[in-house]
Every structure is written in C-alpha cells, then in structure tokens.
Amino acid sequence: MKISKIQVKNKNTNYPIFIGNEAISLLGKQIKKLCPKTKKVGLILDKKIPSKYKSKIKKQIKNYEIYVYEYLPSEKLKSFTKANNLIEDLLKKNFNRSDVIIAAGGGIIGDFAGFVSSILKRGVNFINLPSTLLAQVDSSIGGKTGVNSEKGKNLIGSFYQPTAVISDVGLLKSLSKRNLVCGFAEILKHSLIHDRSFFKSLNKNSKNILEKMNFETIKNVITKSCKIKIYFVNKDEKEKSKRMILNFGHTFAHGIEAANNYSRRINHGEAVLIGMILATRLSFRKKICSYTTLNTIENLYKTNNLPKNLKDFFSKKDLKKIVNFMAIDKKNYDNKINLILLKRIGKTTVPGSFKISLKEMKNVLEKIS
Numbered sequence: 001m002k003i004s005k006i007q008v009k010n011k012n013t014n015y016p017i018f019i020g021n022e023a024i025s026l027l028g029k030q031i032k033k034l035c036p037k038t039k040k041v042g043l044i045l046d047k048k049i050p051s052k053y054k055s056k057i058k059k060q061i062k063n064y065e066i067y068v069y070e071y072l073p074s075e076k077l078k079s080f081t082k083a084n085n086l087i088e089d090l091l092k093k094n095f096n097r098s099d100v101i102i103a104a105g106g107g108i109i110g111d112f113a114g115f116v117s118s119i120l121k122r123g124v125n126f127i128n129l130p131s132t133l134l135a136q137v138d139s140s141i142g143g144k145t146g147v148n149s150e151k152g153k154n155l156i157g158s159f160y161q162p163t164a165v166i167s168d169v170g171l172l173k174s175l176s177k178r179n180l181v182c183g184f185a186e187i188l189k190h191s192l193i194h195d196r197s198f199f200k201s202l203n204k205n206s207k208n209i210l211e212k213m214n215f216e217t218i219k220n221v222i223t224k225s226c227k228i229k230i231y232f233v234n235k236d237e238k239e240k241s242k243r244m245i246l247n248f249g250h251t252f253a254h255g256i257e258a259a260n261n262y263s264r265r266i267n268h269g270e271a272v273l274i275g276m277i278l279a280t281r282l283s284f285r286k287k288i289c290s291y292t293t294l295n296t297i298e299n300l301y302k303t304n305n306l307p308k309n310l311k312d313f314f315s316k317k318d319l320k321k322i323v324n325f326m327a328i329d330k331k332n333y334d335n336k337i338n339l340i341l342l343k344r345i346g347k348t349t350v351p352g353s354f355k356i357s358l359k360e361m362k363n364v365l366e367k368i369s
C-alpha cells in the first residue's frame with residue numbers, strides 16, 4: 001500500500017499528513033526534517049495501542065532523550081488538572097520549544113497532548129500519530145486542542161496546528177468494531193455536509209469498511225475525509241463561520257455526552273451518529289430537507305446497525321438535561337441554540353441561519369428522539 005501525503009497549507013500553517021500502512025516508519029525522518037533541534041521527546045501514549053506499535057514508535061525516536069507518559073484514556077483525562085500535572089513534569093525535565101511532544105492515541109490523547117503542547121512554553125513542536133479511525137479522519141486535523149470543564153466538553157482549549165500528522169492505518173487492526181463505527185460517524189458527516197458522491201460511495205462500501213475492514217478502501221476514505229475537513233479548516237481556521245458546518249450533529253452530541261456524564265455507555269462517535277440523525281429529522285420537520293434525504297440516511301443507519309434513537313439510551317425526563325447542555329455549547333451566542341441542519345445530502349444550512357429556542361427544542365426532541 002502506497003503512503004499518501006496531503007500538505008495542509010494556509011496563511012498560518014503548513015504541515016504534512018501521511019496516511020498508509022507502516023506510515024509510522026516515517027516518524028524518525030520527519031522529526032529530523034521538521035524539528036532538527038530536537039533533543040527531548042515526550043511520548044504521550046494510549047495504553048491500548050498494541051505493544052508491537054509502541055516498540056515501532058520507540059525505535060523511530062531512539063536517538064533522543066525519551067520521556068514516556070502512558071494513559072488509559074477517558075474523558076476524565078481531558079482535564080485542566082491532568083494537563084497541568086503533565087506540564088509541570090515536562091518543565092521539570094527542562095523541555096524546550098525546539099523539543100517535540102508526540103501523541104500516539106485516539107482523539108482523547110491527541111486533544112490532551114495537543115493542548116499541553118500549545119501552552120507549554122507558549123508552544124512546543126507537536127506530532128500526532130492518531131491511532132483510532134476517528135482521530136485519523138477528524139480530531140488530528142484542524143488544530144483544535146482542549147480539555148473538558150465541569151460546565152461542558154472541550155470548553156477549555158486552543159487552536160494549535162501540529163508539526164506533522166502520521167496516520168498508520170495498520171494501527172486500526174486492533175480497534176474494536178465500536179470504535180471503528182465512531183470513526184465512520186465523522187466520515188459520514190464529511191460526506192453529508194459536503195460531497196454527495198462520497199456519500200454514495202460510502203453507502204455502497206459501508207460493509208467493506210465496517211465488517212470486512214478492507215484496508216485499501218479504509219485508506220481511501222480516510223484520505224477523502226481528511227481533504228474535506230481541511231477544505232473547511234482552510235476556509236475558516238478559527239471557526240468564525242464556515243468551519244461551523246463541521247459541527248453538523250455535534251451540538252446534539254455534546255448535549256448527549258454531557259447528559260451521559262461522559263461515560264463509556266455512549267462514546268463521542270455514537271453521540272455524533274445520534275446527533276446527525278436528530279439534526280436530519282429536525283431538518284425534515286422544518287421542511288429544510290426532503291423525506292427522500294431523511295429516508296436515504298435512515299436506511300444507511302439501519303443497514304449498518306448504527307445507533308440512532310435517543311430513547312434507546314435516555315428516558316423522557318433526561319431530554320430536558322440534554323437540551324440544557326446543548327444551550328451551554330460554545331457556539332451559542334444568545335439564548336437560542338444554534339444548529340447546522342441539512343438541506344440535502346452534500347449541502348447544509350448556512351452557519352448562524354437556524355436557531356431554535358430551548359422550549360421548542362425540548363418539545364421537538366420528544367418527537368424526534
């Protein structure tokens with residue numbers, strides 16, 4: 001399998017993304033090329049990465065002073081206190097801006113390590129080795145880093161672009177089906193918001209991805225998905241307008257995750273899947289999309305047994321809690337909830353054009369959940 005390279009380039013950033021089997025073998029060379037003054041490497045590892053890969057990573061950085069921090073990720077790791085503990089330790093080791101922090105893990109490790117890299121001495125080199133499908137298609141790109149607050153998810157953070165992203169698709173072999181589905185959620189989102197023909201090909205190939213785990217197909221959808229995310233990030237890096245389209249389904253998802261107390265009962269990707277179908281059902285109710293659009297998407301969910309009904313996870317009385325958390329989401333600037341809805345497959349509403357009051361949202365949620 002050939003390793004593909006995408007160069008992310010805009011007025012503020014310029015970094016490569018490598019995608020393919022054994023892409024990890026590029027790590028040593030990339031550090032030499034992109035961070036030539038590196039002496040120390042802080043390796044922030046996800047405990048669940050197979051030891052074979054941990055050894056491969058360590059082999060690539062064997063010429064540097066290595067400090068390994070291993071975590072079993074949960075949303076609780078994404079906390080200011082945990083980030084501060086790591087920062088204090090790295091400072092004790094006299095980490096400098098010219099040194100490198102490497103994250104090898106899913107979105108949790110990536111968000112956490114990226115955040116630490118962005119504030120340690122006002123920014124040290126950060127290389128991301130995303131190890132879940134979700135991280136390879138979404139969280140490793142675009143520069144959003146952060147931790148959670150008691151008030152909600154990802155409310156403390158920064159925009160900080162990585163020095164390089166290396167997505168080794170071989171890492172996905174050990175991923176559970178549940179986590180594969182979570183990555184599929186973000187891939188599906190990218191097709192729904194921007195590319196009808198990509199959606200058609202995903203619809204055709206969904207079993208190939210989720211059941212047969214065909215790695216050539218997976219590599220191609222990762223590459224396509226990254227390009228769509230980069231398109232939106234390049235248009236609006238700091239999320240003032242166009243980038244908000246990437247939040248399709250996510251305001252619901254953040255409400256769901258918070259109401260679920262960030263427990264593993266529903267993880268981020270599953271919340272996004274439910275959020276996207278709720279946003280589409282609402283789009284249909286508001287006559288923004290057609291029944292055919294809704295039905296096509298519902299059928300894809302049914303065929304692949306994707307989570308779609310809020311009522312399978314929550315009772316009626318929890319719905320109010322979800323809506324209240326949705327209202328805290330950082331993309332809401334007044335008392336209303338700002339949502340991205342779907343016009344048709346491949347096209348959403350314009351950011352800021354659809355708002356709904358908390359009261360109406362509570363009523364509607366009962367009907368569409």
Ligand SMILES: NC(=O)c1ccc[n+]([C@@H]2O[C@H](COP(=O)([O-])OP(=O)(O)OC[C@H]3O[C@@H](n4cnc5c(N)ncnc54)[C@H](O)[C@@H]3O)[C@@H](O)[C@H]2O)c1
Binds near residue numbers: 048172
């Ligand atoms: N920064 C962004 O733009 C952005 C975008 C989307 C999501 N996110 C964040 O990403 C997080 C979710 O990321 P995620 O879905 O990757 O979850 P995760 O980081 O929790 O990883 C999922 C599970 O897979 C395990 N794992 C990781 N790599 C593995 C491997 N190769 N083999 C076997 N198991 C492995 C992890 O230990 C974990 O149990 C959320 O916190 C979400 O807010 C951030």
